[in-house]
Amino acid sequence: MQVRLLYVSSAVGPQTTTVTGSILKTARAFNKAQDITGVLCQGQGLFLQVLEGQRSAVNRLYARILADQRHKDVELLAYEEISARRFGAWAMAHVQLSSLDPMIQMKHPEFDPYTASGNLVMKELADLVAAGQILDELPQE
Numbered sequence: 001m002q003v004r005l006l007y008v009s010s011a012v013g014p015q016t017t018t019v020t021g022s023i024l025k026t027a028r029a030f031n032k033a034q035d036i037t038g039v040l041c042q043g044q045g046l047f048l049q050v051l052e053g054q055r056s057a058v059n060r061l062y063a064r065i066l067a068d069q070r071h072k073d074v075e076l077l078a079y080e081e082i083s084a085r086r087f088g089a090w091a092m093a094h095v096q097l098s099s100l101d102p103m104i105q106m107k108h109p110e111f112d113p114y115t116a117s118g119n120l121v122m123k124e125l126a127d128l129v130a131a132g133q134i135l136d137e138l139p140q141e
């Protein structure tokens, strides 16, 4: 059984390219091995992440991510059983929020992932990925 999980969290310390690069490097190797796919959206001190895959694999990874000291205030926004993946092409796609934020603000002036509905946040992420905002990963073959 496959699930999709979405959470928001707040970075501890600055979101430098070194920190993000190191997270993505671990994530891509581990997720590929575990058949987990998804997207990590990052910027303005926030992380938004979608994880998709077998339920037990996703749950185990989420537990590890919860314990990670590089972020705090991890809040689960959505968790659902799925029959098809939305981000199946990426072990972990990367989207930078800062440059895109004006677009989000324009569309939804009230957009705050901590209070917005999980469905809305998921839709925003899917829109960003569909709009080709992925920064630095080619889809897997």
Ligand SMILES: Cc1cc2nc3c(=O)[nH]c(=O)nc-3n(C[C@H](O)[C@H](O)[C@H](O)COP(=O)(O)O)c2cc1C
Binding pocket: 009, 023, 026, 027, 028, 030, 031, 040, 047, 049, 061, 064, 065, 066, 068, 070, 071, 092
């Ligand atoms: C925002 C954020 C997202 C992360 N996403 C993933 C991920 O998708 N896959 C992964 O293996 N690790 C991810 N990590 C790293 C894990 O939290 C953890 O450091 C890594 O799995 C290594 O675990 P270990 O320190 O127990 O060996 C993420 C960390 C943060 C802060």
